Structures are given as C-alpha cells and as structure tokens.
Amino acid sequence: MVNIAVLVSGGGTNLQALIDAEKSRIIKSGKIKLVISNNYDAYALERAKNNKIKTSIISKKECVDQNQFESKIIEELKNNKIDLIVLAGFMCILSENFTKIYDHRIINVHPSLIPSFCGEGYYGLKVHECALQKGVKVTGATVHFVNEIPDGGEIIMQKAVKILDNDTPKTLQKRVMRLAEWKILPMSVEKVSKEIESEGK
Numbered sequence: 001m002v003n004i005a006v007l008v009s010g011g012g013t014n015l016q017a018l019i020d021a022e023k024s025r026i027i028k029s030g031k032i033k034l035v036i037s038n039n040y041d042a043y044a045l046e047r048a049k050n051n052k053i054k055t056s057i058i059s060k061k062e063c064v065d066q067n068q069f070e071s072k073i074i075e076e077l078k079n080n081k082i083d084l085i086v087l088a089g090f091m092c093i094l095s096e097n098f099t100k101i102y103d104h105r106i107i108n109v110h111p112s113l114i115p116s117f118c119g120e121g122y123y124g125l126k127v128h129e130c131a132l133q134k135g136v137k138v139t140g141a142t143v144h145f146v147n148e149i150p151d152g153g154e155i156i157m158q159k160a161v162k163i164l165d166n167d168t169p170k171t172l173q174k175r176v177m178r179l180a181e182w183k184i185l186p187m188s189v190e191k192v193s194k195e196i197e198s199e200g201k
C-alpha cells in the first residue's frame, strides 16, 4: 500500500474527491495518510478531520524562507513515510530542491488543458478568466507529474470540457471540477500508486 500525502490550500473539493475515491475503491493501491495545508483557514482541513486523516499546518509566512518551508514539509513527509505527494489546490510553488527529491512522486491537478493557461501566475479562478477572455471553445483539466518547471512535468491524464456561451469564470470552474478534475485526479492517483506498488516502492 502506497502512503499518500495531499497538500492543500483552500476548499479541498479535490481532496474530497480523493477521500470518496478511496471509500469507493477507485483508489485501492494507496491510502491518504496525511493532509498538509499552508493555510490555517483551509476548509480542506475540516474535510480531513471529518475523515480521521492526520493534518498538519505549515505556514510559509511563518518560515524565514522557501528553504525552511520546504524542509518542514519534507520532515513531515518523512515522519509519515509518505511515498506519493498529491498537490490538490496547493497554491505554493515548490523549488527544484524539493521536486528532485521526489522525482515522479509528486502529482498536481491543474484546471486547464496544459500547455494552455498554465505556468506561474495561472491558478484557481484566474485560469478560467483567461480561458474565457481568449475565447477558447474547449478547456479542461490536466493531471501531471511535478518537476522544477511550474506545470511543466510529464502529463498523466487530461479531460476536455466544452465552454458554454453563458459561462462565467465561476460556472466554468465548477464544471471543470465536476466533469474533469474530480474524475481524473483519483484515477491518476490510483494509476501512479499501482505503478509505485509494482516497483516495490
């Protein structure tokens, strides 16, 4: 069984999709052992507690620099023997110092079809605002491995979602989550967990 940590910053609907997927055995090769938030107020923490998952808060603001922030996260991951890290709405960029330790062991969900509307500065609602502004007719979500380039790692899964004439950034965000993110994130977590398991970790 692969030990999974989920890193969050906000509402945690993707975390909820992972918890539900574990219950329904869509995820059966891994187990969510830990939820780390960089934000004390993240509702994702409540979702973890409601499901008796251990939580930890590591605030970037309380660290002297990025290096200390990342060291604290790494320490927590090691203490909990984490094999796979899932960024589920985690709004902090991780440096190469971090990503090289966990090569092909960190996955992220991004709310667009990479390489569109991605990279530094593209997160949350902003991504959907830009997609609507550009007038694209199709958007979607991408799950990818995380490397030193923001949203630049190897793609694991993508799902397209049609844009409707009357979409606002909020309606689009909600539909991309429901039709794409909440589906491909759990599927990707199972796929990667199974691969890690078959490698004997």
Ligand code: GAR
Pocket: 009, 010, 011, 012, 013, 014, 015, 044, 088, 089, 090, 109, 110, 111, 122, 123, 124, 127, 177, 181
């Ligand atoms: C999700 O749409 C996720 O794809 C996005 O933030 C939202 C978090 O929602 N992530 C990024 O934009 C990362 N670049 P959630 O907290 O309800 O899962």
